[in-house]
Amino acid sequence: MQISVIIAAAGSACRMGCPGNKALLPLMGQPVLSWSLQLFEQTPEVTEIIIAARPEDMDEIKAIVSHYPKVKALTAGGNSRAASVQHALAEVAANCSHIAVHDAARPLLSPADWRALLTEAAQGPEGAILACPARDSIRSHDGYFLDSVLDRDTLLLAQTPQLFPAPVLQRAYHGDPEQISAATDEAELVRASGEKVRFVLSRDANFKLTVPEDLHQAEAVLRQRVLADHFPQAPLPDAGEGSSLRYGLGWDTHRLEAGRRLILGGVEIEHHLGLAGHSDADVLLHAIIDSLLGATVLGDIGRHFPDTDPRYKDISSLILLQKTGSLLQQKGWQIVHIDANIIAERPRLAPHIEAIRTNIAHTLALPLESISVKAKTAEKLGDIGNERAIAAMAIATVCRH
16 A cells, blocks of 8 residues: 555634644644654655645745655645645655545544554555544534434544545546535545445544644643553563663753743743754753664764754754654664653753653653653752753663564
8 A cells, every 4th residue: 555645734723713824833842733744754654745735834834844754745725625635636646556635633643543544445445534423412403493313323523534545536536626616525525426435433532623722632632642651662672681672872961042942852941041052952852862873873963963954953853853763663673761861950840841751752652651851950060050051861772673
């Protein structure tokens, strides 16, 4: 299966209570769009990603997707989802076997549900969508009064991704223009073209960001997934003779200066000084990246993300950490444990430690108990003690797959 993923990212955030695009709103330290990109980038069956977005958002989206090699094209979104997808279909590679359409405003798609959809779609020539059952009583109405009760046992709430064999979806979008314009999703068009569509019941939250409360709920879901050990922990390897267990040490320091944001572990912390650097200068994540690269003998952060490269100017170090994790996975390494110290005189970091651990765990697809982060002071000694710098050190434990 070779999949082209189309991400519809042209949604307005006006109902969220703010201007702009929903896909660009911040969620756990990253744009909403990044959560979908990370999952699709790490899926072996996905060969390319195409994003349909509003022209006014293109520059910001280009900056985000420059760190995801599978993004092959950006297209202008239309006045409807169907129009956006139709534009994106023109960019799909000729050799793809399947096309998946996903809404960027659904950042909670879990690896388990995505894998279940891929498995279902591989069972036959029909397409398949993710859906969840209707759990509440559902009634029709005439605009003023309730009407009949609908049988919720026969009703499903359609979600994305929606995945179809490429010829099936392409034929559906060559149908009646009015029917295409009126369609609310791909499944409707495919069924109208005479094809059957399967469904997979989603096990994890996958709701669409529509109102302000949804963004807060999405953050709570993401944090809970890590806390609930949503990503299974690999069994600890035997450390005896012939063991593939390895350790790496990382250390970094950056000076503090006015006019910069203070970001540690992907969390922006309120402070009158920030860390100076080419990227976001997240000293903690830089130390962790070096510990991972050192454990696997893959060089150091300067080799992979040099501060002379304009691509990494002001980049979030969470993206650099995610790319490092992907590199280790490609080389056959499994991250077992990370232990890190932040050395800073001020500000007080204890209230932020859990959010930092959660960011690191999610970015590396690890359980929370695999990530240890501690905050220390320098007892008023040296540049750190005099609040001129912050340092971090980390030890990573890895093993062969």
